[in-house]
Amino acid sequence: MRKMILVMLLLSIVLLSGCWDRYELQDLAIITAAAIDVVEDEQIRISVQIFIPRAITSGETGEDPSTGSTFVREGVGKSLAQAVADLQTNIPRKLFWGQCRIFIFGKELAEMGIQKEIDFLVRHPSPRGISNLYVSQEEAKRMLELIPPLERYSGEALRKLSQQEIGIDTTLKDVDVKLAGDSQSIALPIIKVLVSPEESRQGNQSIPVIDGTAVFQRDKMVGALNMEETSWLLWLIRTLKNGTISVMPKGNEEEVVMMPISGNVKFNPHISKNTWNMTFSLEVEANVIQNETLLNLHNENTVKQFEKEIEKVLKENLTQTMEKLQQEFHTDILDFGKRFHRKYPDEWKKVKNNWVEKYPEVNVTIHVNAKINKTGDIGPPAAIPRDWVEEQ
Amino acid sequence: MRIRRHPQKKKGKEDTNRVPISTKSQDLLTERLDANVKFFTDLYKDSSDIVFRPFTIGNLKAVVIYLDGLSDIEKLDELVLETLMNKQDISQTDIIQSLIDSIPISNIKKISTYTECIDAVANGNPILLLDGAKEAYALGIVKYEKRSIEEPAAETGIRGPREGFTESISVNTSLIRRIIKDPQLKMKTFHVGKYTKTKVIVSYMEGLVDQTLIKEIENRLNRINIDGVLESGYIEQFIEDNPFSPFPQVLYTERPDVASANLLEGRALIIIDGTPYTLIAPVSFFSLFQSQEDYYERFWIGTFIRFFRFIFLGIALFLPSIYVAITTFHQEMLPMALLLSVASAREGIPFPAIIEVLIMELTFEALREAGIRLPKQIGSAVSIVGALVIGQAAVQAGIVSAPMVIVVSITGISSFLVPRYSIGLSIRLLRFPIIFFAGFLGIIGVILALIILVIHLSSLRSFGVPYLSPVSTLQKNGLKDTIFRSPLWKLDFRPHLTGEFNAVRQSDNLKPSPDKEEG
Amino acid sequence: MMIEKGRISTGQMELLIIPTIISTAILSISSIDARLAGHDMWMTPILGSSAGFLTVYIVWKLHELYPGQTPIGYSQKLIGKVAGSLFGLLLILFFSHNTGIIIREYTGFIKSNVLLQTPSIVISLSLLLVAALAVRGGLEVIARTAVICTFLFLSTSIVLLLLIPEVELGNVLPTFENGFIPVLKGAFIHQSWFSEFFILAFIFPFLNNTKKGLKSGFRAILVVMFILCYVNFFVLTTIGVVAGDLYYPVYAIVKSISLAEFFENFEILITASWVLGNFVKIAMFLYAASLALAELFRINDYRVMVLPLSLFIFFFSYWDISNVVELVNYMGQIQPFYLISVQTVIPLFLLLIALLKKKRSDNN
Structure with missing residues (x-):
């Protein structure tokens, strides 16, 4: 009996003394996305998109699409940490970072370097390693103010776009690992506001969309690739599944459009007599999805020819993109450094400290091997009299 | 195996106001x-x-x-x-x-x-x-009004015999005798209760049961010195190993088939006159999750349902506390879409989540209790009030959030999945302290509560048998019939309870196959 | 003098000892490993386990020479009453101190990741008291509880398999970049954990089938080794050597699990199951310390020692180490020498003395 009383006493002490980490959902400001900008005097400004729970209560009346279910608040400070502290003073509820998966950096800040901000995000226990990072063409805060017509908030729209593999997909963990690793370069997607052609929609009723790739040398943004270059860059990283590739066969003014269905990317580093070579080989299989020419695709030779054409187009563009990265930006976002390190650890030790200089000197050879798998459900061009079709 | 003996207390002074007989010659x-x-x-x-x-x-x-x-x-x-x-x-x-x-x-x-x-x-x-x-x-011309043999009311099933024990002990013993015809089935009679002189029969299979177990049961029965035995619960509470535990250490059944199955596994029955419930001892935690139909249906189904029960045992015990822990401590555990829905639902609710859970759980318990006690005609009225007022109106009025109603309902349903009502009661009881733990330390509190629970279960014994056997004692043969239900032709050994026992249940080549030679 | 009356099976012993080693190891060992052994960290547990095999063998031999006795008992017979008692006292202090460190590690982790504002005292005491509750139940209760807890604890390690899409096997390369020394350094850290198998000396006398003890001890070592390799492998192939910068790399990789947009963020669940493992570890050490104390002072019931000892351990956990930086340094620099010398080297000397004595008595 005495034991029971003791246990009860202990229990009540424990239970009555309070719950230190308890926060009711009503006391949390759920952050859905955050944007970091640099403002006057090199001050850091953080803007967060906060979800308004009342906006979707009960669901009977529905949401008012013009106001959206989020709002934006900001804090300014000398560092990101101070800015966050300032932000909290403007919000009556406790900031909840646990589900914030989107961090957008303003272009200006990206060009100045993002290492200090990354440090804050990695050190803080709440933001996740799998959060996506972006660079915004304009003020990053602007991206949060948009009200997407389809999604609940612009962050969600952005995240879904990222999953579609149209742009490069970089997480906080990637940035940390890569900047600390051998290559010391990262690439982040660039986003911009989609200009909506619909007149009925107001200015801020739009979504952020991906508009190229920002390439960083160390933590500073040194340049950008546009959408087309981005798609070639993606070819170098993994096979692009959603993209198309079009070729113009010899003697034709029209194009045949193909869609890659599977592919294999391989880097092969090789050092011989002080020259560092990197062989990139790409194997790709594609389906024809549109034929603008008059060629009959039943013909084996035509298909063979197409395959050659694809290889040519890919090789040209990939070489160009590669050169741009290597010669113009000097950024090793394709992890050449890491690949050399793994294969040639001893040689790597020598160049490790001046890899930035060594990197542009690496010879890159590109091999492409393309195959056409299917020409669609028909062979010759559709809706054309049989006589017009060119057999060869 | 040791059996912890009940302390033999000195018998109280003999009562004097009974039959005026003081000496044997008188x-x-x-x-x-x-x-x-x-x-x-x-x-x-x-x-x-x-x-x-x-x-x-x-x-x-x-x-x-x-x-x-x-x-x-x-x-x-x-x-x-x-x-x-x-x-x-x-x-x-x-x-x-x-x-x-x-x-x-x-x-x-x-x-x-x-x-x-x-x-x-x-x-x-x-x-x-x-x-x-x-x-x-x-x-010997006894005749009094008694209930006829009916289908057991509290242990119904689809497949299996429809006979249930009645209040008459002679009927009950005859029901068991009709199933087990071997003379090794023994029935020892005791009388318990100063005034009721209730007949209590300890029944067991000689040769299958450990004799020390029977001795221990007899000792514990002889110790009982009370006015009357009105139900098996009276006996149960006087022979338990740990009277403070919220868990039942003796099983009860009103099915002769269940009783016989337990006899054949080397357990003892305590049949009590005046109640259709017969006690089974010793039991383990896992035997509380076995129902007769696990064995009557084919083993896939039996295994699946067993599994199901354990999952829902977890839900019945922990769901409200996990809900409290997640929504007030670890919100990041919820996927974003779910978090936003729950946040919207909880917006404007005046109570903290832990209070909300307690209100709802207590209301649910009240409804359930009211449903049992009330006459059938009024019972339906109670359920209407419960469903409409508590469910619908409270949510619409913004007093309780809709996710909470869902959590409480799932918890309620889950607690009915346990085949033994007695352990269902324990689960209902234990849910509340766990909620407090969750409100105190979040998921860490829930885990601490779980550990305490496991420690308690580990230290518990039922007539010398560890309560968590055969799982926590890692007995290979026993494991075949706990979380899984192996095919009957694989259950070659009886569960090991205490001391010496007769292990082999059946020959080991019983797997049916059409082309096997007979013999 | 037999203070413990319960008997456990070898299977229960294995399930007791596995979390006793790995529950703190998986927390931060990958970080130290990544710093010391770099790309070769996946193989360090294999080398490190050597200390485990050695320790278990020593303890087993001693157990065979002095069946039914704990180190407290046979040390007095081997090196005399006074020296033996001093050794016993050292062991008790060692167990208490080590348990204090374990609790410190546990509290530090929970406080920095799960319950940021809860006072450390509450976090430490709650688990310590629960462990004390189990120890008061005796060895059988600890073992039976451990079966369930270890099962739940280990089953969550399957979660790491969800990381397979993120695995980059190339991170393992280049092997032996800086020669063999870094691997040895990493293995040395592991040895300190493997030397904790010494605690089996307090379990071997209470097995119900004493013949299988050695085999079962070795099996436990293999399981521990496998799990540590498994964890190190996933840390290495998902985040690489950056793991060295993190205090809790395993937690970091679990945090980045994301499957189908729904199976994510369950690091809390992993933490919760890890608490189960930690509970077994603390209960095990607390049990050994209480048993040793009771035997040393010839008290018939070690249960009365449990609560005072818990309090003592609790003070140890605050007195010694002030923050996580110090803790990691301690684990990387002091602990290996400290643990191995107490748990492997001293028992080795005891065994040598015992063998010499036996030889002498055989000759006579």
């Missing part, structure tokens, strides 16, 4: 009929239901004493009174024996003490007193 019947009759009339004064019927056989005086309503009066009239009163030729030698021999009743017992007479009358056996005889005769 207890013996006398040869004089009028003295004997006087004793009984004094004893049963102010008892209107006792009947004294004096009559004569030739010139021999005799009296029949019985309790109205407990004995078969028709038989008494036809078989006893008529036979005896019509006796003419009373031979002088051994007159009494010849009289008794002439009564056409199979069960006549010679008794020589007042105490035995009282017991016989109380049990419905009329006693026949003859002048000049030192003994009385208990006539």
Whole structure:
């Protein structure tokens, strides 16, 4: 009996003394996305998109699409940490970072370097390693103010776009690992506001969309690739599944459009007599999805020819993109450094400290091997009299 | 295996206000009929239901004493009174024996003490007193109103026998005897209760059961010294190993098939007169999750349902506390879309989540309790009020959030999935302290509560059998019939309970296959 | 003098000892490993387990020479009453101190990741008291509880398999970049954990089947080794050597699990199951310390020692180490020497003395 009383006493002490980490959902400001900008005097400004729970209560009346279910608040400070502290003073509820998966950096800040901000995000226990990072063409805060017509908030729209593999997909963990690793370069997607052609929609009723790739040398943004270059860059990283590739066969003014269905990317580093070579080989299989020419695709030779054409187009563009990265930006976002390190650890030790200089000197050879798998459900061009079709 | 013995306390002082018999010699019947009759009339004064019927056989005086309503009066009239009163030729030698021999009743017992007479009358056996005889005769013509054998009310099933135990102990033992015909089935009778003198039978299979277990049960039964036994629960609470535990350490059943299955696994039954519930001991935590249909259906189904039960045991115990822990401590655990929905639902709710859970759980418990106690006609009204008022209106009024109602409903349903009602009660009870732990330390609190629970279960024993066996004692053969239900032809061994036991249940080549040679 | 009356099976012993080693190891060992052994960290547990095999063998031999006795008992017979008692006292202090460190590690982790504002005292005491509750139940209760807890604890390690899409096997390369020394350094850290198998000396006398003890001890070592390799492998192939910068790399990789947009963020669940493992570890050490204390002072019931000892351990956990930086340094620099010398080297000397004595008595 005495034991029971003791246990009860202990229990009540424990239970009555309070719950230190308890926060009711009503006391949390759920952050859905955050944007970091640099403002006057090199001050850091953080803007967060906060979800308004009342906006979707009960669901009977529905949401008012013009106001959206989020709002934006900001804090300014000398560092990101101070800015966050300032932000909290403007919000009556406790900031909840646990589900914030989107961090957008303003272009200006990206060009100045993002290492200090990354440090804050990695050190803080709440933001996740799998959060996506972006660079915004304009003020990053602007991206949060948009009200997407389809999604609940612009962050969600952005995240879904990222999953579609149209742009490069970089997480906080990637940035940390890569900047600390051998290559010391990262690439982040660039986003911009989609200009909506619909007149009925107001200015801020739009979504952020991906508009190229920002390439960083160390933590500073040194340049950008546009959408087309981005798609070639993606070819170098993994096979692009959603993209198309079009070729113009010899003697034709029209194009045949193909869609890659599977592919294999391989880097092969090789050092011989002080020259560092990197062989990139790409194997790709594609389906024809549109034929603008008059060629009959039943013909084996035509298909063979197409395959050659694809290889040519890919090789040209990939070489160009590669050169741009290597010669113009000097950024090793394709992890050449890491690949050399793994294969040639001893040689790597020598160049490790001046890899930035060594990197542009690496010879890159590109091999492409393309195959056409299917020409669609028909062979010759559709809706054309049989006589017009060119057999060869 | 050790059996922790109950401390043998000194018996309380003998009660004095019972039968006015203090010595053994005083207890013996006398040869004089009028003295004997006087004793009984004094004893049963102010008892209107006792009947004294004096009559004569030739010139021999005799009296029949019985309790109205407990004995078969028709038989008494036809078989006893008529036979005896019509006796003419009373031979002088051994007159009494010849009289008794002439009564056409199979069960006549010679008794020589007042105490035995009282017991016989109380049990419905009329006693026949003859002048000049030192003994009385208990006539076995008991008859009282009893319920017929019906389908068990609390342990229903789709497949399986539809017979259930009744309140009459002789019916119950006969139901078991009808299943197990082997003479190794033993039944030992005890009487418990100072005033009720309830008949308690300990039944077991000799050769399958560990004899120390039977000894221990007998010891514990003999220790009981109470006024009366009204239900099996009285016995249960006096023979438990750990009376403070919220977990049942003795199982009860009202199905003869379940009782027999347990006998065949080497357990003992404690059958109690006056209740359809028979106790089974020893049990383990996992046997509380077995139902008879696990074995009647094919093993895939049995295994699946077992698995299901354990999952829902977890839900019934922990779901409300996990909900509290997640929504107030670890919000990041919820996927974004779910988090936003829950946040929207909880917006404007005036209570903290832990209070909300407690309100809802208590309301649910109240509804459930009200549903059991109320007459059926009003019961439906209660459920309407519960469903409409608590469910719909509270959510619409913004007092309770909709996710909370869902959580409480799932928890409620889950707790019904446990086949044994007694463990369901424990789960209901334990849910509340776990909620407090969750409100205190979040998921860490829930885990600490889980550890405490496991420690408690680990230290618990039922008649010497570790409560968490065979899982936590890692007995390979036992594991086949706990979380899984192996095919019957694989269950070659009986579960190991205590001490020596007869392990082999069946031959090991029973797997059915059509092309196997017989023999 | 037999203070413990319960008997456990070898299977229960294995399930007791596995979390006793790995529950703190998986927390931060990958970080130290990544710093010391770099790309070769996946193989360090294999080398490190050597200390485990050695320790278990020593303890087993001693157990065979002095069946039914704990180190407290046979040390007094081997090196004399005074020296033996001093050794016993050292062991008790060592167990208490080590348990204090374990609790410190546990509290530090929970406080920095799960319950940021809850006072450390509450976090430490709650688990310590729960462990004390189990120890008061005796060895059988600890073992039976451990079966369930270890099962739940280990089953969550399957979660790491969800990381397979993120695995980059190339991170393992280049092997032996800086020669063999870094691997040895990493293995040395592991040895300190493997030397904790010494605690089996307090379990071997209470096995119900004493013959299988050695085999079962070795099996436990293999399981521990496998799990540590498994964890190190996933740390290495998902975040690489950056793991060295993190205090809790395993937690970091679990945090980045994301499957189908729904199976994510369950690091809390992993933490919760890890608490189960930690509970077994603390209960095990607390049990050994209480048993040793009771035996040393010839007290018939070690249960009365549990609560005072818990309090003592609790003070140890605050007195010694002030923050996580110090803790990691301690684990990387002091602990290996400290643990191995107490748990492997001293028992080795005891065994040598015992063998010499046996030889002498055989000759006579």
